Amino acid sequence: xxxxxxxxxxxxxxxxxxxxxxxxxxxxKEVYFPEPEADELQKELKAKADVTEITTRDYICNPENxxxxxxxxxxxIKEADTILVFSCGVGVQTVAAYLDDxxxxxxxxxxxxxxxxxxxxxxxxxxxxxxxxxxxxxxxCPITACSKSLVNGQxxxxxxxxxxxxxxxxxxxxxxxxxxxxxxxxxxLKYPTQVRDYSKPFKEEx
Amino acid sequence: xxxxxxxxxGEFVVTAEVGPPKGFHIEHLLHEVETYLKGRIHAINVTxxxxxxxxxxxxxxxxxxxxxxxxxxxxxxCRDRNRIALQSDILSAALFGIENLLCLTGDHTxxxxxxxxxxxxxxxxxxxxxxxxxxxxxxxxxxxxxDGEAPSFCKGAVxxxxxxxxxxxxxxxxxxxxxxxxxxxxxxxxEPEKFIKFMEKAKQFGVxxxxxxxxxxxxxxxxxxxxxxxxxxxxxxxxxxxxxxKEKTKAGITGVEISARIIRECxxxxxxxxxxxxxxxxxxxxxxxxxxx
Ligand code: SF4
Ligand code: SF4
Numbered sequence: 300x301x302x303x304x305x306x307x308x309x310x311x312x313x314x315x316x317x318x319x320x321x322x323x324x325x326x327x328k329e330v331y332f333p334e335p336e337a338d339e340l341q342k343e344l345k346a347k348a349d350v351t352e353i354t355t356r357d358y359i360c361n362p363e364n365x366x367x368x369x370x371x372x373x374x375x376i377k378e379a380d381t382i383l384v385f386s387c388g389v390g391v392q393t394v395a396a397y398l399d400d401x402x403x404x405x406x407x408x409x410x411x412x413x414x415x416x417x418x419x420x421x422x423x424x425x426x427x428x429x430x431x432x433x434x435x436x437x438x439x440c441p442i443t444a445c446s447k448s449l450v451n452g453q454x455x456x457x458x459x460x461x462x463x464x465x466x467x468x469x470x471x472x473x474x475x476x477x478x479x480x481x482x483x484x485x486x487x488l489k490y491p492t493q494v495r496d497y498s499k500p501f502k503e504e505x
Numbered sequence: 506x507x508x509x510x511x512x513x514x515g516e517f518v519v520t521a522e523v524g525p526p527k528g529f530h531i532e533h534l535l536h537e538v539e540t541y542l543k544g545r546i547h548a549i550n551v552t553x554x555x556x557x558x559x560x561x562x563x564x565x566x567x568x569x570x571x572x573x574x575x576x577x578x579x580x581x582x583c584r585d586r587n588r589i590a591l592q593s594d595i596l597s598a599a600l601f602g603i604e605n606l607l608c609l610t611g612d613h614t615x616x617x618x619x620x621x622x623x624x625x626x627x628x629x630x631x632x633x634x635x636x637x638x639x640x641x642x643x644x645x646x647x648x649x650x651x652d653g654e655a656p657s658f659c660k661g662a663v664x665x666x667x668x669x670x671x672x673x674x675x676x677x678x679x680x681x682x683x684x685x686x687x688x689x690x691x692x693x694x695x696e697p698e699k700f701i702k703f704m705e706k707a708k709q710f711g712v713x714x715x716x717x718x719x720x721x722x723x724x725x726x727x728x729x730x731x732x733x734x735x736x737x738x739x740x741x742x743x744x745x746x747x748x749x750x751k752e753k754t755k756a757g758i759t760g761v762e763i764s765a766r767i768i769r770e771c772x773x774x775x776x777x778x779x780x781x782x783x784x785x786x787x788x789x790x791x792x793x794x795x796x797x798x
Contacts, residue, residue: 446613446624447610447613447624447626447629448626449610449626449629450629451629451630451631451632451677451680451684452631452673452676452677452680453670453673453674453676453677454610454629454630455609455610455663455664455665455668455674455692455735455736456612456613456735457668457670457673457735458669458733458734458735458736459669460669460670463612463613463616463735464613464615464616472673473670473673476670476672476673476676485676488676488680489679489680492631492632492635492680492683492684493632494588494628494632494635494646495627497627
């Protein structure tokens with residue numbers, strides 16, 4: 300799950316040079332998009348800059364879909380000096396590649412949000428590590444529930460069950476240990492020393 | 506000399522700890538070491554950007570200590586380096602003749618003075634210990650052969666005996682022993698009963714343990730530790746003791762007395778002591794004398 304946050308008004312206003320063409324993407328459920336805030340900001344921008352079009356599309360990350368959706372704006376895009384894109388980072392990259400000779404700017408910062416593909420935001424998160432540890436760790440993800448993504452047990456920083464990074468966050472390894480204790484499965488912690496393989500999510504299975 | 510040799514000889518191993526400065530002038534530090542520590546202790550830990558505060562490197566400081574004839578313990582954390590840099594630095598330590606390591610996960614970057622830094626944690630304390638073992642067998646982590654003689658170290662680790670989740674810590678200690686830890690230094694102990702109870706369980710691993718001491722300097726410091734430092738609990742009676750005679754506490758006498766008393770009470774249950782003076786290196790000789798070491 301991703302969340303897009305608007306860049307500051309100052310930043311966006313500074314980007315809006317010359318004739319400005321704006322693309323919003325409200326496409327997928329994977330991305331949370333700040334609709335009312337973007338709306339308001341674009342209204343203000345219209346008063347200050349030469350905005351020739353504001354269009355709201357979906358799935359601009361799909362190049363073929365993007366081409367079809369922008370077809371009817373061909374003229375306006377041609378004469379635009381700046382294309383402002385309000386979408387996730389993938390959407391902006393797709394537009395920038397498609398409108399190769401245009402100044403395409405991102406107006407949002409894209410951050411990860413716990414939860415999973417197209418569903419509601421959740422407290423559970425998966426870092427897509429490519430070698431799922433959940434079966435060793437009582438169904439609690441050590442990659443995302445531990446601030447250091449440790450895979451061989453608790454660090455020395457846990458105090459009163461909380462993580463050293465944030466006193467409001469439960470220590471992931473405390474949770475893992477307690478869960479396994481409850482299941483009578485503490486023995487699973489005696490697995491051989493684990494070393495993450497960072498090449499794995501990008502490797503093809505043989 | 507390797508600490509393991511001392512433990513094998515049955516010595517009660519005494520170590521201290523220095524934190525390199527935030528700069529490259531080490532004259533003052535070396536002077537303190539020469540004056541208060543050299544000849545009185547077996548070796549000195551050099552911290553690795555302790556508490557994630559950027560400082561002079563641990564390895565360079567270890568070499569400087571070695572050059573004045575003091576055995577150093579190279580503390581190495583996984584916070585700032587990936588496995589390539591860690592393996593490389595361990596080979597560098599071998600080149601400099603540093604024989605003792607203390608392998609740590611490291612504090613999170615956000616706790617330090619450069620909180621914007623990328624936290625690495627490619628390895629952790631356990632996989633770091635295992636990796637050193639691999640280098641000692643003549644191969645790197647990926648199984649590529651090393652050129653020439655393989656390095657050899659005495660590999661240490663840490664444990665928190667007074668942690669509020671001591672069972673979780675014991676599980677980790679076991680993992681570290683399996684991964685090759687040959688001695689342990691503990692987080693600061695202020696409750697000897699808890700430490701003794703911990704040692705009864707830790708005994709089964711058959712690995713020497715050094716009691717950790719942080720000299721209590723004043724009430725503010727111990728309150729801070731109680732609220733913020735993991736694995737440390739200073740009991741109320743001790744806080745009262747520090748409050749009782751302000752002048753005595755300020756002169757460091759109370760801190761020295763408390764430290765020596767904890768050592769005396771725990772001595773028979775462990776194989777050494779590790780004193781973290783945090784700038785009060787000058788008090789270490791008094792502590793050792795009072796503790797009968
Ligand atoms: S261990 Fe965590 S990050 Fe890895 S696949 Fe499983 S849930 Fe995802
Ligand atoms: S305190 Fe717990 S959650 Fe935080 S980094 Fe350490 S092991 Fe991970």
